[in-house]
Amino acid sequence: MKYSVPKPSKICMSEEQLQRFFDFIMGDDLDxxxxxxxxxxxxxxxxxxxxxxxxMLGDGIECDKLDLVKDRTIEEILRKIGELEERRG
Incomplete structure (x- = not known):
């Protein structure tokens, strides 16, 4: 696991659930x-x-630009960019 966490048996979550939880907590707003x-x-x-x-205001996105991020088309473009970046790894 990427983060130092208690053993799964002590917190009633599997290691996979813990990893997903910490990825969620430690991730950025865009993720x-x-x-x-x-x-x-x-x-x-x-x-x-x-x-x-x-x-998302802490991510350098200005209030007047936030509507772009909410747009489904832009969301799909951002998702595809993320997939490409993961493949480059």
């Missing part, structure tokens, strides 16, 4: 955004951004 919002309906996405107005 979370791609992972979390991909299966949300438009209504759920709007609710998510309404409930989390500061989401």
């Amino acid at each position: 979370f955004y791609e992972e979390y919002t991909v299966n949300l309906t438009e209504e759920e996405r709007e609710s998510f951004f309404r409930d989390n107005p500061d989401f």
Whole structure:
């Protein structure tokens, strides 16, 4: 595992679950955004951004540009870029 964590038996999670949890916690907002919002309906996405107005503002994305990040087409482009970067590894 990448992070130092308690043994799985002490916290009732498998090592894989722990790794996914820590990847989620230690990841950046864009990773979370791609992972979390991909299966949300438009209504759920709007609710998510309404409930989390500061989401991604720490990533150097200006408020007036945040609508681009919310766009499904841009989201798909970002996902494909991420896949290409992973392949280059």
